[in-house]
Amino acid sequence: MAVIQAKNVAAPLMNIVRFKxxxxxxxxxxxxxxxxxxxxxxCIINDGTNAPTIVMGVSGKPSELLELKLVLQDKVPxxxxxxxxxxxxxxxxxxxxTFICNKDAxxxxxxxPRPIMSWSGQIYEDVFRGIGDFHLRDNxxxxxxxxxxxxAQSISRRRWIHHTSFLWDYDVRNMxxxxxxxxxxxxxxxxxxxxxxxxxxxxxxxxxxxxxxxKVVRNRFSLAPMQxxxxxxxxxxxxxxxxxxxxxxxxxxxFVSENLYREGTGLSQGQFHRKMKDVIRLSNRLNGxxxxxxxxxxxxxFLMLFSFFAGSTFEGAPKEQHALLELEDTVTSRxxxxxxxxxxxxxxxARQRLDFLGW
Amino acid sequence: xxxxxxxxxxVNALRISCCAKASFAPPFVLTRCFSSVLDxxxxxxxxxxxxxxxxxxxxxxxxxxxxxxxxxVFVELPEPGGSVAKGGGFGAVESVKATxxxxxxxxxxxxxxxxxxxxxxxxxxxxxxxDGWMIKVKPSNPSELDSLMGPKEYTKFCEEEDAAH
Numbered sequence: 001m002a003v004i005q006a007k008n009v010a011a012p013l014m015n016i017v018r019f020k021x022x023x024x025x026x027x028x029x030x031x032x033x034x035x036x037x038x039x040x041x042x043c044i045i046n047d048g049t050n051a052p053t054i055v056m057g058v059s060g061k062p063s064e065l066l067e068l069k070l071v072l073q074d075k076v077p078x079x080x081x082x083x084x085x086x087x088x089x090x091x092x093x094x095x096x097x098t099f100i101c102n103k104d105a106x107x108x109x110x111x112x113p114r115p116i117m118s119w120s121g122q123i124y125e126d127v128f129r130g131i132g133d134f135h136l137r138d139n140x141x142x143x144x145x146x147x148x149x150x151x152a153q154s155i156s157r158r159r160w161i162h163h164t165s166f167l168w169d170y171d172v173r174n175m176x177x178x179x180x181x182x183x184x185x186x187x188x189x190x191x192x193x194x195x196x197x198x199x200x201x202x203x204x205x206x207x208x209x210x211x212x213x214x215k216v217v218r219n220r221f222s223l224a225p226m227q228x229x230x231x232x233x234x235x236x237x238x239x240x241x242x243x244x245x246x247x248x249x250x251x252x253x254x255f256v257s258e259n260l261y262r263e264g265t266g267l268s269q270g271q272f273h274r275k276m277k278d279v280i281r282l283s284n285r286l287n288g289x290x291x292x293x294x295x296x297x298x299x300x301x302f303l304m305l306f307s308f309f310a311g312s313t314f315e316g317a318p319k320e321q322h323a324l325l326e327l328e329d330t331v332t333s334r335x336x337x338x339x340x341x342x343x344x345x346x347x348x349x350a351r352q353r354l355d356f357l358g359w
Numbered sequence: 360x361x362x363x364x365x366x367x368x369x370v371n372a373l374r375i376s377c378c379a380k381a382s383f384a385p386p387f388v389l390t391r392c393f394s395s396v397l398d399x400x401x402x403x404x405x406x407x408x409x410x411x412x413x414x415x416x417x418x419x420x421x422x423x424x425x426x427x428x429x430x431x432v433f434v435e436l437p438e439p440g441g442s443v444a445k446g447g448g449f450g451a452v453e454s455v456k457a458t459x460x461x462x463x464x465x466x467x468x469x470x471x472x473x474x475x476x477x478x479x480x481x482x483x484x485x486x487x488x489x490d491g492w493m494i495k496v497k498p499s500n501p502s503e504l505d506s507l508m509g510p511k512e513y514t515k516f517c518e519e520e521d522a523a524h
Contacts, residue, residue, distance in 0.1 A: 059433035059453050084433075085456035110524045112427040113457035139456050153457035156448070157405050183432070 012105040014041040014221035016214070017228060024049040024090055025079050028243035030231065032082045035100050035154060035161045037236035042100040043217055044163075047206055048092040052174055054078045055165070057085040057152060058242075062251055063258035064182060071177050072255060078246045083163065084113075085152030089177055093169030093199075095206060097213055099123075100161045105221075111155050113139075120151065120162050126216040132203050138185030141166075145187055146198035168200045168209065394423035394517060397488050401504050402513035403446075403464040408488065411504055415470065419492040420452070420461060420483060423517045429455040431483045434476040436493060441469050443496060445503050450493065452483060465503045467496035 019027070027046050034042055054066065054076055062068060062078065065087045071078065076089075090096075099120065103111055109119045121136030128134035132143040141149030141164070149166045175193035188196055200209055217223065400408045406424035410417045425431065433453035443449045443463035451458045472494050476482060483491040498504070508516060 057453070057456070058435070058451075058458050082458070083456075084453040084458045108524060110427065110520070111459075113429060113455035113459070114427075115524065116457070117455070151456055155457055155459040157446075157460065157462060 011220060011222045012041060012102075014043055014101075014105075014217065014223055015226045015234065016043045016045070016217070016223045017226050017231065018045045018047070018210075019228065020047040021050045021092065022046045023051070024053050024055060024096075025077075025243060025245060027096060028055075028079065028081050029239075029241045030228075031098055031100065031161060031163065032154075032241055032243055033239040034231065034235045035156070035159060037239060038100075038234045039102065040234050041102055041105045041221065042098070043214075043221075043223070044096070044098040044100070045210055045213070046096040047210060048168075049090050049094055049096070050092065052076060052089060052091040052171070054087065054089050054177060056080050056087045058082060059084070060087055062246065062254040065179055066251075067177055067179060068251060068255040068258065072248070072251055074177075076177055078251060080244055080246060081152065082242045083152035083154045083161065086150060086181060086183075087178055088150050088165050089170075089174045090165055091171060091174060093167070093171070093201075095166040095168045095200070095209065096163065097166065098161065098163035101159065103158045103160075111157075111160060113153055113155070116153055116155070116160050116162050117151065120164070123213075123216055123220075124149070126219075127209070127212045128203075137187055140185065142187075143198055143203070147196055148198050148200050166200055166209070167197055168206055170197070170199065394421065394426055395488075396422070396510045396514045396517075398510050400488070401464065401507035401509065402516075403462070403507055404516065405462045407462060407464050409464045409504065409507065411498070411501070414497055416465060416467065416496045416498050416504075417492050418449075418463060418465075418494050418496060419487055421513075422487050425484045425487045425491070428452060428459060431480045434480045434483065434493070436472040436476065437469050439469050439471055442499075443467060443469060443494070445500075452480070461493065463494075463496070464507055465496065465498050466500050467498040469494050470497050471495040 022030075024046075027044070027049070031044060034044075054071065056062070056065060056078065058080065060080065062071075066078065070076075088094075101109075103109075106119060109115045117136065117139055121141075124136070124141055125134060128143075135142050135144075137145070137147075139151055140147045141151070147167075149164045151162065151164050153160060153162045155161075172194055175197075178193060180190065180192065184190075204212070214223070396402070397408070400410050402408050402421060406421045408419055408421050420428075431452045431454045435451040435453075435458075437443070437449050443466060445464065445466045446462055448460040449463045449469070450461045452461060453459075473482075473490075473492050475490065476493065483493075485491065
């Protein structure tokens, strides 16, 4: 007993907060606030979120990752989180475990993604020892070759956050909202979601899994249990979160643009943008304008409705291209989109598509 | 020992990086990663470089950083016109399921950002000192450059950091 106590005295302090059924957006806001404004180490455990929610990484593109027609039809909320990584659909069967650590708390871990992932892999190796054929594989947690935990991180100068969504259980029907991602680990071998993932439920109860995790963490840190209300003592109460719920308008715009590329033009998004740039370049040349590099067509800087009407940004670009660019851009209001559609005759096919949106 | 590279425009062709093929480690390959460090640049402890040319300073992340980060798939950059503070974050890169802050070595006003990185974030990996530049800044306090590391100091810093882990 004295030996264990001596070990914990030397171990870095870690606050541990536990919830059940916290909405995932609320959890992400809490985590980002703690990551950015607290100087303590933290372990956060949320046993299930309250409702099925799609959560994309910071750079996720809805049109590439989601079955948007279904998502819109069933009004599934879509959250963009502040960390990297892929897309998951979380629900009451998902268990979330998050570590937020100072560089000094784990001095052997360099502040880069792979060392941090390796550190967490060791934690869960201990958690699942003797339970299943656990591995960290291509940054996923797997039993054998089936994924049951997805990871994401954010790293600052002196701190990092590593959070995991564990599939204790999941509803097969929810997998229908997600596309098989283009960028997937090799071991996935193009398997569908259902063939690729598995449930911790087949190995452990929720309480066993959480208790085992806490026990392993306690071996490495001196744990200080904390209630949610106490978090505000250690982190700023107001904070400008970057995790957010995507709006219906954004999802609709992504759906429309995805279909414009595929059905309207027969082109992929990348091909579409390349063609657009070629048109603008040729147009400039025909008008005797100097060759210059075409900026990224999707940057809001060039696609403001104001500048569209002022005609000031795209020299020589045909009106059709203006309108198509407006459609592709993230739209914040229906009025702007309708104006862009009305102005250009080239978007007649898109107008027919927009009918289904009830415009 | 890190290999010290003194080339300029040919540096990328001559660059040696053994971390690119992380999974394959034949016995004769050294386990330490070699990163290129360019002469004429200044470096900070969070692995960004700055090239000061008259009124403009160009900023990016070093070869050491891109090597340790892995394949960059997404880059977040500020809008031109904004300001940066020494040691403060101005953007982020995403690699291996992680967003990593990128910090500015100096204070100033952002006058240009590298828009190529939107379509081609991998330029940070393939050309961290060239086409992978991130922002151009008008320095507000050029003396801040004096507190940054030169190539020799930065090389030693990387060696010590790698040895400690």
